[in-house]
Amino acid sequence: MVNPDFEAQLAEVARQVEQVLVGRLTDAPLEDEIVRPARLVAAMRHAALAGGKRLRPFLLVAAHRACGGNLADGALIAAAALECVHCYSLVHDDLPAMDDDDVRRGQPTVHKAYDEATAILAGDGLLTLAFDVMAGPDVHPDPAVGLRLVRGLARASGLGGMAGGQMLDLAAEGRHTADGQPLRLAPHAIRQLQAMKTGALLLFAVEAGAILAGASPARMKALADYGRALGIAFQIADDVLDVEADSATLGKAVGKDEAKGKATLVQVLGIEAARRELQAHVDEALASLADFGPEADPLRDAVTFTGARKR
């Protein structure tokens, strides 16, 4: 069952991370910067401060707490860096050449509110800012930890992670068999695509919290298992929502996966089997936390919420 306090906890971390983001998305140039063009800052704010659950920041902060971390401010800053990467990916994925979406979180997408060139640059700016923030001295006093986080963020986001997953997703879209039927990827190919497109950054959120807290190898492994299972559950829930939710609740268009020939497990397995697989991964994520006490309850709540989410 979903903890009735969970959404309030999620909202509180979201508020704190947004404070960090607001502070980083000012008009005032930092040291080594020249000026910050007002239009670009505004487009980046539109992308980064228009709401969202902030699930990745929550996971980072929750994993950090679960491992007894005491650098709460550092975790929030690392979480803000992660969220910059997530927001950049939404801006670029929404572009006309990609998923061509007009609405995101109930607001016009960045290329609709501004223009395409500004949206490309806003995404580029957010991705770059993520590394600036993650490499900051306020994340962790040991620079070796900072570098490890920078590299982990890059690996999770790049060609062997999130960007690569989007490439596979686009390649799978709209392909047809010789007799004109939509080509359906095999379940294992869909799982790999989704492990990259959404799983890698969710997994890294959990790992980053553990790294910041100086977690033991055993705890790191348990949390990585949790993060992987949660990532799969999250994506299946997303695909189920695309079929079942209404667009007002979701804040974006629904039924688009089918219309676009997106590769989802719901399509190839059917909705009931997809729901069972979703629950199996929620259970697996919970089981991987068996050796943790109540300090991991926010992580347990997060995956239960993910399995049951309506938006």
Added chain:
Amino acid sequence: MVNPDFEAQLAEVARQVEQVLVGRLTDAPLEDEIVRPARLVAAMRHAALAGGKRLRPFLLVAAHRACGGNLADGALIAAAALECVHCYSLVHDDLPAMDDDDVRRGQPTVHKAYDEATAILAGDGLLTLAFDVMAGPDVHPDPAVGLRLVRGLARASGLGGMAGGQMLDLAAEGRHTADGQPLRLAPHAIRQLQAMKTGALLLFAVEAGAILAGASPARMKALADYGRALGIAFQIADDVLDVEADSATLGKAVGKDEAKGKATLVQVLGIEAARRELQAHVDEALASLADFGPEADPLRDAVTFTGARKR
């Protein structure tokens, strides 16, 4: 006068940096990566391995040597990271929504050779890879130096640097006054735009070499003065070439700045005044190296070459 051996030295650093880039742009996933989609790797290679002078890597390596640096391999790796950022910026700047260029270095641009979505992702992938490479343990044994380089790279590339400069450039393009004349930016506004769009990364190339070599504050300052002057000279030379070169020598279309209403000093000052300003900044860059011995000759050659370049 341009050192007759300079082009051979430039080519040698280019060769070494390309070796590093080839090694980083393999199909094989690294630790923490899942798979590297072949199409995305191919598009990133198209962007990063299609030639180019590799001036930024040369500047980093030359500044490192000028400061007595002895981590030659680390400098080459940092230089490769920097070149990934430069190549990403070309891919995104060439997109139809930006400068809409079909040809780059005599080859089809990435969105022409592949498609727009792949080009956006290839740029994103190269930008992300840059930080992965720069945060690697093989750049410098002291992680504090690595973090400083990551942050410097982010600042030079982001909204207060290169990406911001492209935003200003797009904003200036195609604007007209009330009586229908093209709006011409004031020289100081053009200088600021160019200091961001091309100057910031050239400056950082020089600074990064000095940081890697553990240069003294006095040498850091001298090299920063050199880097700033070189950056201005480079951009004016580029604008002069756009007017005077032929497209076969340049490997891209010419006369485009005027056609697009791009803001350049050649336009507002005229070609003769722009040439004089170019020479003044070459002289300034050379003067800032007054306290360096022959170990800074490659930097001297680089700025002389920049002032005299034909492509």
